[in-house]
Each structure stands twice: as C-alpha cells, then as structure tokens.
Amino acid sequence: MNSKLFVGGLPWATTDDSLHKAFEEYGAIEEANVVRERDTGRSRGFGFVTFENAEDAQAAQQAMNEQEFEGRQIKVDFANSKPKRPRNDY
Secondary structure, X not given: OOOEEEXXXXXXXXXXXXXXXXXXHHOOEEEEEEEEOOOOOOEEEEEEEEXXXXXXXXXXXXXXXXXXXXOEEOEEEEOOXXXXXXXXXX
C-alpha cells in the first residue's frame, strides 16, 4: 500500500512546515512539501505528504479528505506513482 498522499486545494500561503504540522497527528512523516512554480516560487495549490507507514497514511487520508485547512476545503488522496519519463536531450 502507498504511504504518499496528494493534498490538493491548498491555500497559496501554505508552507511545507504548516502542511507537516497539519498531518503529523496521524503518524510519523518522512516528508511534507508544497509544490511551487519554478520561476516565481509561488505555490501551485497542491502538495504531498509521505508517511513512514501506509496505515498512518490511510488514517490521515480518511480524516483530512474534504476538511477545512487554513480556510479552504482540501482534497486528500493517495498519490499515483508515475514512471520516470526519459529525458529528451536533443
């Protein structure tokens, strides 16, 4: 089972630290990060939280999905693993 969660609908002001704090009550977290635009550094409105074990991730997904976080309703689901794309170095 997957232990990485996708968190969508994040407010622009959400930081890696605030995302970590919101989910840490459900178990030990390996990493929490808000995805940012490369050029501006502005949040793209989503992020990922990776738990040390799948059971904690499942508990967090069930508890936090469609809940209010920093004034917005968030969507929490298991992250899809995408195969690495080959680089096109032409």
